[in-house]
Amino acid sequence: MSQPGWYPDPYGTGGLRWWDGRTWTERLNPESDRPPRPRPARRERPPAREDAGTPYAAQHAQHPQHTQHPQQASWDHAPSFQGLDVKVRGLHLYADEQGVAYGNASLTWPRVEWVAYWAAERPAGSGHLAGTQWIFQAGRFPFRGGPRVEVVVEPDAVPGRDGEPEHVWGRLIQLCQEHAEQRLVAELAGRVRAGDSVDVAQGLTVHPGGVRGNRVSLSWSSISGAVVDRGRVWIRQASSSSPILYVPQQNPNAVLIPALLAQLNG
Template structure:
């Protein structure tokens, strides 16, 4: 995608976001209802370093569509001596590896690390992908710290963003389609721990919502919030680090159509 214009927001707000031909800007049309999308952990920092004219920093929320997205180059680098490689086939970090067709759950989030054990406080960018959600199956976990790739401004978040984009393009679309198909066929599906999606709607944390009462879901402040159609305030949330929690906005959007 090289032409400037309004495109479906890759951060999952449900609005259109302005692509200036180089990066996604902060301009939305129309402005979304609260809560807004989760902001980058360090909003005061300069924009992320670019690779091949594309910005990958802080893709915290699910994309509403997988169309109109710039292609993503493979990752091939060392993080503190551990080799990370990811491309359109799969992801490998150290001795752990999975192909994208094997992946059954994903999770990614930014976390603040407290000072201690010889390190300073700072942000960690975490990515996980695995098999058999909730049953302790094999997985790949990548934890990227501020000094993991020295000498490049904000490069850790940039690497994290590229890894997420590869996962979105080559695993998440399939996962959402499969989960939606199961619900449409009459199954009740546990999507993230504590949230069940079923043919009549969703339930979790002693709250049950029918499809007609749900307006959508957004990722904000480390949580995936499910919003009621009759209220501007979300009523149900799932922590973002739960397996497949980041799929909820796209899954609900697909099932409501």
């Protein structure tokens, strides 16, 4: 990703973050302050079939998609996120509008029930220097036993000139946001509107009256929104400039909280 511009935020705020041509900056452009973007027209394709003996990536091996830079976001034209077809740590990573596969693990986006992604600092160890790890996970419940796809991208994990690790990680997130997260947020919001209390991110309960977690309970009128910062999803109280409640970003579906609260508290 070499062209500076506004791109969907890989840190899960639900808005846009400025890419300066080398790294993600602190500049944000929240989607909630903009009119909805039109969805691009799609050519209908039959749904992919998951098969334990035929990984999702292998089903498409004869028709690889070359990775390209995502188009700069515009409110007049939705960005088109091209698929991924790269090697990460020697294993084939494939993702497109139908699903994601890495090695022998695969899931189609309609079957994904939880997502998580975050950046972590890797300490120096045997054979490697200190650096950043970019982690992406998508799976089905139960969280600690259900099927999942997990990709850990490190500076030396993706060979070739198109192997910027943060670019690969960001592309995975973009595909996930478009083809899984919108559905997950809508499903969770629908359950809450129907009167259910929903456990989100293993630490936050969202219910018709508001949210509660970590011995803190907030009504909808007292919530001003949520932001992702330094590996945590912070919920802000309307009467205070400081966040009052947080959930670790690596928890399942924690990255959905800003969009979910915006939808329920709009």
